[in-house]
Amino acid sequence: MNNAKKIETWFDLFRILVAVLLAYVIALIILGIISDDPLYVIGQFITGPFSTFRRFGNILTTMIPIMFTGVCMCFVYAINKFNLVGEGAVNLGGCLSACVAIALSDKVPAWLLLIIVLVVGALAGMACSLIPALADQLFHADVCVVSLMMNYILLYITSYILKYRIKDPGSSITASYKWASSLKLGNLIPGTSVHFGFLIAIACVVIAAILFYKMSFGYRMRVVGMNPVFAKYIGMPVMATIILAQVIGGAFAGIGGTVQVIGMFQSYQWTSLTGYGFDGLMIAVLARKNPAFVPLSAFLIAYIRTGADIVSRTTDIPPEFVSIIQGIIIVLVAAEMFLSRFKSKLIFNSAKKALAQKEGKA
Amino acid sequence: MNVRLITSFGFAVLRLSTPLVFAALSAAICEKAGLFNMAAESMMLWGALIGVIVSGATHSALIGFLAAMAAGAVTGMLIWVATVKGKADLMLAQIAINLASSGGTIFLLFALTGEKSNSAVAIKSLALPKINIPGISAIPVVGKILSGQNILTYGAVVAAIVLSIFVFKSKTGHHIRAVGENPHAAESVGISVPKVYFLAWTIAGVLGGIGGAFMSMGYLTSFTKDMVAGRGYIGLCASSMVGGSPIGAMLCALIFGVADAVSNQLQLTNAPADLVLMMPYIVTIVVLVLLSVVKHGRATRKVKAKS
Numbered sequence: 001m002n003n004a005k006k007i008e009t010w011f012d013l014f015r016i017l018v019a020v021l022l023a024y025v026i027a028l029i030i031l032g033i034i035s036d037d038p039l040y041v042i043g044q045f046i047t048g049p050f051s052t053f054r055r056f057g058n059i060l061t062t063m064i065p066i067m068f069t070g071v072c073m074c075f076v077y078a079i080n081k082f083n084l085v086g087e088g089a090v091n092l093g094g095c096l097s098a099c100v101a102i103a104l105s106d107k108v109p110a111w112l113l114l115i116i117v118l119v120v121g122a123l124a125g126m127a128c129s130l131i132p133a134l135a136d137q138l139f140h141a142d143v144c145v146v147s148l149m150m151n152y153i154l155l156y157i158t159s160y161i162l163k164y165r166i167k168d169p170g171s172s173i174t175a176s177y178k179w180a181s182s183l184k185l186g187n188l189i190p191g192t193s194v195h196f197g198f199l200i201a202i203a204c205v206v207i208a209a210i211l212f213y214k215m216s217f218g219y220r221m222r223v224v225g226m227n228p229v230f231a232k233y234i235g236m237p238v239m240a241t242i243i244l245a246q247v248i249g250g251a252f253a254g255i256g257g258t259v260q261v262i263g264m265f266q267s268y269q270w271t272s273l274t275g276y277g278f279d280g281l282m283i284a285v286l287a288r289k290n291p292a293f294v295p296l297s298a299f300l301i302a303y304i305r306t307g308a309d310i311v312s313r314t315t316d317i318p319p320e321f322v323s324i325i326q327g328i329i330i331v332l333v334a335a336e337m338f339l340s341r342f343k344s345k346l347i348f349n350s351a352k353k354a355l356a357q358k359e360g361k362a
Numbered sequence: 363m364n365v366r367l368i369t370s371f372g373f374a375v376l377r378l379s380t381p382l383v384f385a386a387l388s389a390a391i392c393e394k395a396g397l398f399n400m401a402a403e404s405m406m407l408w409g410a411l412i413g414v415i416v417s418g419a420t421h422s423a424l425i426g427f428l429a430a431m432a433a434g435a436v437t438g439m440l441i442w443v444a445t446v447k448g449k450a451d452l453m454l455a456q457i458a459i460n461l462a463s464s465g466g467t468i469f470l471l472f473a474l475t476g477e478k479s480n481s482a483v484a485i486k487s488l489a490l491p492k493i494n495i496p497g498i499s500a501i502p503v504v505g506k507i508l509s510g511q512n513i514l515t516y517g518a519v520v521a522a523i524v525l526s527i528f529v530f531k532s533k534t535g536h537h538i539r540a541v542g543e544n545p546h547a548a549e550s551v552g553i554s555v556p557k558v559y560f561l562a563w564t565i566a567g568v569l570g571g572i573g574g575a576f577m578s579m580g581y582l583t584s585f586t587k588d589m590v591a592g593r594g595y596i597g598l599c600a601s602s603m604v605g606g607s608p609i610g611a612m613l614c615a616l617i618f619g620v621a622d623a624v625s626n627q628l629q630l631t632n633a634p635a636d637l638v639l640m641m642p643y644i645v646t647i648v649v650l651v652l653l654s655v656v657k658h659g660r661a662t663r664k665v666k667a668k669s
Contacts, residue, residue, distance in 0.1 A: 034473040082453045135647065141654040144398070144453065145602050148595050149643040149650075156643075160636035281457060318478045320465035327462025331455055335448030 003354060004347045011343045016286060018339065019332035020300065023325045027304075030321060031311070041315055048310035049303050055310065057192020062302035063295070064263065065090070067201040068256025069280025070287065070294040071208045072125075075249030077284045078212070079225040081136065083246050085147040086253040087277025088154030089128040091270055093121035093257030095158035098268035101179035102166055110182035117183070117258050118200075125254020126247045128154060133246040137239050151273060159271050166268065176268040185263040197263035201295075204252055208291035211248070221245050225289075253277065282330050301326070365503060371623055372507035376515055378626070379619025381406065381581065381590075383518040384573030385597020386611035387525055388566040393606030394529050395562035396542035400456040401441055402570045403594030404463035405434040409574025411467045411481075414585040415474065418485035427490060427575050434571020437463070438563035446556050468587050482584035489583045490514055490575070512580040514572065521569065522612040529608060538562060542606075570594070599646040603653065618642045 031045060032038035049055050072086045097117040104113055132150055136143035166176040185195040212218035224231040224241045232238045256276065261268055279301065286297035305322055312319035332338050385402040392399035412433035417426025437459065444455040471477055475484035490513050499509035529535040540548040541558045549555050573593070578585045596618050597611075604610030621642035629635040 030469070034469075131647075135651050135654075139651045139654050140658045141647070141650045142398075142602060144400070145599055145650060146647055148400075149599060149646050152592065152595075152643045153640050153647075156636040156640035160634055160640075163636065164634055278457060278461060281454075282461075285454060316476075316478075318468055318472050320468040323461045323465030324469060327458040327460075327465075330458035330461070331444050331448070331450055334454040334458070335444055335450035338448060 003350050007343070007346050007350060011339075011346065012288060015339050015343075016288075016333055019329050020286075022332060023328035024304075026328060027321065027325045030324070031317070035315065035317065037315075041311055041317065044314055045307040045311050048314075049306040054192055055306060057189055057194045058309070059299065059302045059306045060189070060192070060194045060198055061264075062305050063298045064195075064197045064201050065256050065260040065274070065276045066279045066283055066301060067294055067298045068204060068259065069253050069276045070283030070298055071204055071280075071291050072249040072253035072256070073277075073280040073284035074208065074212070074287065074289050074291045074294065075221070075245045075252070076129075077225075077281070078221050078289045079242050079245045081133070081242060081246060082144040083129055083132050083136075083147045083249070084144060084277060084281070085129045085132055085150045085154075085250060086280050087273050087275070088147075088151035089125040089250050089253035090257035090260070090274050090276050091158045092128055092154045093124045093254030094261035094270060095161055095257075095268055096124045097121045097258040098176055098179070098261055099161065099166055101183055101262065102177045105180040105183070110180065113180075113183055114262075117262060118255055121254040121256075121258030122251040123254070125250040125252065125257070127250075128254065129246045129250025130243070133243045137243055151277070155273050162268060162271065168267065171267070174269065174271055178267045179262075181266060183262055184266055185259070195263040197259035200255070200259050204255065205291055205294050208252065208294075212291055217241070217244070253280070279326075282326055285330055285333055369503055369506040371627060372503075373511070374623040374626060375616070375619050376507065376511055377581065378622040379616045380512065380515045380518050381573045381576050381593050382596055382600065382615035382618050382622075383522065383612045384514075384569050384576065385594050386600035386615040387518075387521055387597075387608055388569040388573065388594075389598040389601035390606045390608050390611040391525060391529065391538070391565045391569070392562050393601050394535075394542050395538045395558055396545060397559065397562060398452060398456075399566055399598060399601075400453070400595070401437065401459050402566070402573070402597050403590050403592070404456075404459045405437045405567050405570025406574035406577060406590045406594055407463045407467045407588075408433040408437050409571030410578035410589055411471060411574075411585045413571075413575040414481050414485055414487040414578045415470075417579065418481075418487040421488065423488040423490050423579065426488060426579060427572075430575035430579075431568045431571040434569070434574060435564050435567035437570070438565075438567025439560070442560050442563040446559055464588055467585075471585065471587075479587040480584055481578075481586070485584070487579065487584060490579045512576065514576040514580055517572065518612065521572070522608045525565075525569075526608040534561065573597075596642070599643075599650070603646060603649050605653070605657075617645070 028042050031041050035041040049059050069086045069090065076083045097120050100120050101113060101117050104116065128150060132143045132147040135141040135146045162174065162176060168175055168177045185197050188194045188196050188198055220236050220241050224236060224238050228238050283294055283297045283301060286300065287293035304325055308319045308322040311317050385406060388402040388405060389399040409430035413426045413430030416429035417423050420426065441455055441459060444450045445452050468478060471481055475481065477484045481487065492510055493513050493516065495509045499505045529538065537553050538558055538561065540553060541555050545555045574590065577589055597615060600614035600618060601611040603614045621638065625635045625638040628638050
């Protein structure tokens, strides 16, 4: 029995690898077909992200926001509630942090302001995800629909705040007033665009992993996610766990918005949803709901993205073709039947071998 | 308000509601089958793109329109394959399809024309005709609002009525609703659940495809990047507000259309359009919560009465 479980674990990993490879190959084929110079384009796509130190830095920079939302979606996905509010939480977290940063820019020291904006981001994210969670748990409204609606509401709120409350009339683009440059997160690796937000993201991953696997809350969450009826039967506070997990997840997404805003810009400029929330879901799927694997899967996605970005800048191929790869990866990883025959065969063979051994001994 | 403003506003409401109605109907048929259609977004995107491409290639708006329907249907079938045959999680599969479609449509457009965001220059596509209704167009105000709309605006009303009859009166519609109520019970009396799902996804896809065709061959006359812009999700909400009843979904979609038109109107003035645009979503959440409370209350009362 133990053997079968081991095969299953390894098989999961194998399946994800095959799915990623398959999607990658499909992307290469598409690139090859539409490009005039397929070898050059494919080469750029595969080796481009590693070709210069600066480009490698771009991978790490791309990882930062999607690590936060990846962690967020791990919590949400672990309890099997598709609360997609991470998308809007990023916007609100970033926007409110920007407001606070502008208001307090010269009044408090930078380190204190940094802590304040991170807390503001976290609170904003928590508030965002609390609403769909409560609507779902108290009133039985579909959490997915409510959270999708929330995303638009949050988008319009933040864009209203940007346009009517904090917009800098002197700026040529739609951007807020600038905050003190001392707040902007410093450069982590010289010669690249990687900022200290990377460390904050890693810290969040560590905190999430501890919550998941070293604390009773994490255990409760996983049991509730796997079987809420059983969890209720053995006396776990199911409703509280479900709500709390989503709220914690939202906090991470909110912090992600804050870090992205003060790490990359010196003013708030988002007028549309960022897409980081949906990226987070994909990362959580690839990480098998385990926060410890979030950096790895974020790296993978960021690598593919950076490659696409390089391709789109050196040739005229639009970078959107990455989203095709992302779609294929999610479907293949999510499809239980993908390679399942192969898995059953492996388990069957190992069981047969075990049986033969037993009979041989007897 | 003067008369001219009222007519132009009413006209805009119907025009803006049309794609929302199709999205809502697409979600409604799925909801009746117990499915959750988040992918109307993709169905519409593919419908919009393929409609433009085929009508440009064949110089026939009708063939383009049919191709758009087919493109939507194929998108629906893909979801069926992934979730029923591949046993993928429904939500994940649809989010994946939405992601892939948003990029895939841009990519196909680029591969065919070299354009990245707009098909207007490269493809001479045709638009679906506008129709003047002889009797009605003579009536003041109302006639100006109702007449002269795109053929698909009238088609949306027809589709809602036909879908309503199909779902509530036909035998297949009965099967769909039975599966939606309880797939296991339906299976036990010999209804093939996978077949019903296939049918639901295909119909949903066709409706989504028509909505997309309206976007690129009526609302605008070309395909632009991400032109559906969340309308599929709005349709989903409109449908879940009324529990998947086609006529109700159409009326709810109209509410969103009004909000759209109001915000368009306000954008011309200096009012904060963002806050107006936000309203329909808040209304959706409130109505959704209220309806769920009522529905759930009824269900628990039933259980209590039995025990």
